[in-house]
Amino acid sequence: MFGNGLYPKPPDLKLPRTQNLTDGEIFYIVENGIRMSGMPAFAGSGSSEDSWKFVYFIRHLPRLTSQEEAQMKSLNPKTPEEVQEEKDEEQFLNYGQSSGTTTTKKHMKGHQQ
Numbered sequence: 001m002f003g004n005g006l007y008p009k010p011p012d013l014k015l016p017r018t019q020n021l022t023d024g025e026i027f028y029i030v031e032n033g034i035r036m037s038g039m040p041a042f043a044g045s046g047s048s049e050d051s052w053k054f055v056y057f058i059r060h061l062p063r064l065t066s067q068e069e070a071q072m073k074s075l076n077p078k079t080p081e082e083v084q085e086e087k088d089e090e091q092f093l094n095y096g097q098s099s100g101t102t103t104t105k106k107h108m109k110g111h112q113q
C-alpha cells in the first residue's frame with residue numbers, strides 16, 4: 001500500500017536483485033536504510049540481532065509456503081470491522097446463527113439482490 005506512492009519503489013525481496021546481495025549487505029541496508037529512498041534505517045529500533053533475523057527472513061522469502069503466508073496475514077493488525085466480522089463468522093459456524101449484519105452485507109457485495 002505504501003510502496004505504490006514511493007519513488008524508487010520497494011523491490012520484491014524474493015528476486016535475484018536482493019537475493020544476490022551478501023548477508024552482510026542485507027544486514028547493512030536493514031540497519032542503515034537507503035538514503036534518498038523510502039527505505040528506513042532500523043538500527044536503534046531493535047537490537048542488531050533483530051536485523052540478522054531480517055536477513056534470515058529475507059533469505060527464506062523465496063521458499064515461503066502458503067501456510068506461512070496465511071500465518072503472517074493472521075498476525076496483521078485488524079480493523080474493528082474485521083474483528084466484528086470474524087466474531088460473526090465464528091458464531092455462525094459454531095451455532096448455525098449469526099448477528100449477521102457485517103457478514104451478510106460483505107458477502108452480498110457484487111451479487112444481484
Ligand code: HEM
Nearest residue numbers: 002006008009010011017018026029034037038039040054
Ligand atoms: C520489514 C522491514 C524491512 C526490511 C527487512 C527491508 C529490507 C530491504 C532491503 C534488504 C532492501 C534492499 C533490497 C535491494 O536493493 O534489492 C530494501 C530496499 C527498499 N526498501 Fe525496505 N525493508 C523493510 C521495510 C521497508 C519500509 C517500511 C519501506 C517504506 C515504507 C521500505 C522501502 C524500501 C525502498 C523504497 C527500497 C528500495 C530503495 C532503492 O531502490 O534504492 N522498506 N528494503
